[in-house]
Amino acid sequence: xxYWLFKSEPxxxxxxxxxxxxxxxxxxxxxxxxxxxxxxxxxxxxxxxxFYHSNQGKEAVGICEVSAEIHPDSTTDDPRWECVxxxxxxxxxxxxxxxxxxxxxxxxxxxxxxxxxxxxxxxSDEEWAVVMELAGL
DNA sequence: GCCAACGTTGGC
DNA sequence: GCCAACGTTGGC
Numbered sequence: 001x002x003y004w005l006f007k008s009e010p011x012x013x014x015x016x017x018x019x020x021x022x023x024x025x026x027x028x029x030x031x032x033x034x035x036x037x038x039x040x041x042x043x044x045x046x047x048x049x050x051f052y053h054s055n056q057g058k059e060a061v062g063i064c065e066v067s068a069e070i071h072p073d074s075t076t077d078d079p080r081w082e083c084v085x086x087x088x089x090x091x092x093x094x095x096x097x098x099x100x101x102x103x104x105x106x107x108x109x110x111x112x113x114x115x116x117x118x119x120x121x122x123x124s125d126e127e128w129a130v131v132m133e134l135a136g137l
Numbered sequence: 138g139c140c141a142a143c144g145t146t147g148g149c
Numbered sequence: 150g151c152c153a154a155c156g157t158t159g160g161c
Contacts, residue, residue, distance in 0.1 A: 009159090032157095033144075054159060098160080117143060117158050 003123040004039065004049035005112060006064065006086060015051050015061045018088045025067040025087030028120070029075045036120035040084045041070050049086065050096075050123060050131060052112065059097040060131065063089040092135040106130045 006028060008014065018026055031037055043066045050060040068085035101107045107130055108114075111121035123131070 007159090035144090058160075115143090116160070119158080 002042070002044065002047045003125065003128040004043065004047060004066075005052055005060070005121040005123050006049050007052045007054045007119045007121075009055045010053045010057055011055070014053060015088070015091065018051065018062070018064060018086065019091075021087065023067075023087055025064075025085045027074060027085050028083045029073045031073070031083055031120060032081060033119060035118055037080075037082060039120045039122055040082065042122075043069060043084050045069050048089065048128075051088070054119075057095070057097075058099070059095040060092060060135070061095050062091045065089050092137065094134065094136040096131050096134045100134055101131075104130060104134070 013026075028040065031040065045066055045068065047066040049064050049066065051062040051064045052060045064086045066084050067087040070082045070084055072079065073081040073083045098112065101110055102113055107127055110123070110127050111118055115121070
């Protein structure tokens, strides 16, 4: 199983919004970046991801799960853009901030730290384990 | 609100 | 196919 990180601005669509969607989850639409899309193409149903609040909070707040694999993005007619569905699994007992990630040597290569503008990122097994530790899981 | 980083677009 | 111009993201 692979791990990922999904970025969203809480003002637009935050963790609480995903939780409100329940088990059906929500389409991760609106991605217009090839790298991010390619990451979504690689996702399998059941993969887990960190839900990260960009701009406000700047912290990972919860764990979500890929509930549907890649399919066309319903918000555009452009066939290039596809997306997956995600659903909330559980909130993190302790949020893990960007600041913490930057301060943690084991996370120095994390895409979150190195490539701040990428909205859908892969997370390695090792990075996932460290984040879980910081989150109190 | 500013600006750096970076991706995309379009002229040549 | 290169590269300048432009747009967007996201941290600060």
